[in-house]
Amino acid sequence: MKIAIFGQAFNAQTQEAFVVIWHYLNNKKDVTVCIISEFNNIIQENKPHNFPDSQVTNTLDSSFNLLISIGGDGTILRAITYVHDKNIPVIGVNTGRLGFLATIQSQAIIPALDAIFANSYKISERHLLTIQTTPQNDAFNTLNFALNEIAISRKNTTSMITVETQLNNEYLTTYWSDGLIISTPTGSTGYSLSCGGPVITPDTNSLIITPIAPHNLSARPLVIKDTTTIQLKVDGREDYFLVSLDSRIATLSNDTIITIKKADFTIKMIELLEESFLDTLRKKLLWGEDKRN
Numbered sequence: 001m002k003i004a005i006f007g008q009a010f011n012a013q014t015q016e017a018f019v020v021i022w023h024y025l026n027n028k029k030d031v032t033v034c035i036i037s038e039f040n041n042i043i044q045e046n047k048p049h050n051f052p053d054s055q056v057t058n059t060l061d062s063s064f065n066l067l068i069s070i071g072g073d074g075t076i077l078r079a080i081t082y083v084h085d086k087n088i089p090v091i092g093v094n095t096g097r098l099g100f101l102a103t104i105q106s107q108a109i110i111p112a113l114d115a116i117f118a119n120s121y122k123i124s125e126r127h128l129l130t131i132q133t134t135p136q137n138d139a140f141n142t143l144n145f146a147l148n149e150i151a152i153s154r155k156n157t158t159s160m161i162t163v164e165t166q167l168n169n170e171y172l173t174t175y176w177s178d179g180l181i182i183s184t185p186t187g188s189t190g191y192s193l194s195c196g197g198p199v200i201t202p203d204t205n206s207l208i209i210t211p212i213a214p215h216n217l218s219a220r221p222l223v224i225k226d227t228t229t230i231q232l233k234v235d236g237r238e239d240y241f242l243v244s245l246d247s248r249i250a251t252l253s254n255d256t257i258i259t260i261k262k263a264d265f266t267i268k269m270i271e272l273l274e275e276s277f278l279d280t281l282r283k284k285l286l287w288g289e290d291k292r293n
């Protein structure tokens with residue numbers, strides 16, 4: 001079994017989690033552990049003396065059986081840029097704040113690894129979005145996918161932008177707002193939620209179009225089929241606007257036509273048998289919490 005480990009920091013919690021994982025995996029027979037070099041560089045800068053050196057890799061290929069992300073949700077979003085379309089199952093150990101996607105708590109690492117080695121887990125398949133622009137933009141040559149959302153937002157101005165929106169070549173509306181979020185089911189509990197979007201379960205074949213602070217009482221989040229092709233054209237006082245794919249941003253000019261579609265690959269998130277999305281909703285977002293319950 002070949003396992004990759006990724007992280008973005010080597011603070012006390014991450015180090016503690018890393019050491020537990022490292023010892024566990026190194027005591028297993030027939031397990032090769034590789035640290036993604038971006039993480040290894042951070043470890044090397046911060047590691048205490050006598051810390052073992054490890055096998056390092058720049059990229060992942062489909063020979064890997066598992067990627068362990070140590071951090072929070074931001075770290076998972078970065079970790080999946082290494083996985084791309086290679087179908088490597090991903091699990092997140094939460095040493096960050098919320099950990100909605102990174103569901104394994106530090107104190108539960110060993111039982112979680114025991115469950116994985118006993119093949120006692122489910123795979124939650126997550127759909128992603130991809131973007132195309134006319135004219136083409138180099139920013140999207142690589143890493144052209146988002147697990148949470150693709151968001152359009154104003155840049156260098158307090159002035160609103162307009163986002164003309166077509167669904168499968170049919171005009172929907174022109175939003176007057178700070179921007180527009182196209183969210184996957186996974187992203188429905190992220191930025192879209194903060195802008196009034198609904199939560200949808202990860203196995204739903206839908207996307208959500210959520211305006212960011214629309215200056216209009218009739219602009220509401222819209223749930224559409226995930227096979228829809230979405231076309232956007234931005235206008236505003238500035239000549240440029242921002243587009244984000246999860247945590248990555250690029251600047252585009254107003255003459256750009258944006259096409260957003262479901263990507264043709266998925267990310268496989270490992271879910272332990274005693275976990276579920278609904279459970280995470282209650283635990284992490286305090287779903288429906290009411291003193292009377």
Ligand SMILES: NC(=O)c1ccc[n+]([C@@H]2O[C@H](COP(=O)([O-])OP(=O)(O)OC[C@H]3O[C@@H](n4cnc5c(N)ncnc54)[C@H](O)[C@@H]3O)[C@@H](O)[C@H]2O)c1
Nearest residue numbers: 073074097098099100148149186187189190191194246247
């Ligand atoms: N106002 C907002 O709510 C807002 C604004 C910008 C970005 N975001 C989210 O942050 C993500 C980027 O993460 P980051 O760590 O680089 O930024 P960050 O450090 O600002 O963290 C954003 C927060 O969103 C949470 N989050 C991320 N994805 C989530 C998901 N699928 N479900 C539930 N919570 C989730 C994270 O746990 C974190 O607490 C974006 O994809 C977007 O969804 C949210």
Ligand SMILES: Nc1ncnc2c1ncn2[C@@H]1O[C@H](COP(=O)(O)OP(=O)(O)OP(=O)(O)O)[C@@H](O)[C@H]1O
Nearest residue numbers: 008009071072073074075076095096097098099100
């Ligand atoms: N580039 C970075 N440099 C230094 N520390 C970082 C960097 N990115 C993340 N971290 C730290 O790593 C930890 C995990 O970060 P991450 O963004 O994954 O999660 P988070 O935002 O803390 O939690 P969550 O996203 O679950 O709310 C945090 O302690 C964060 O401060």
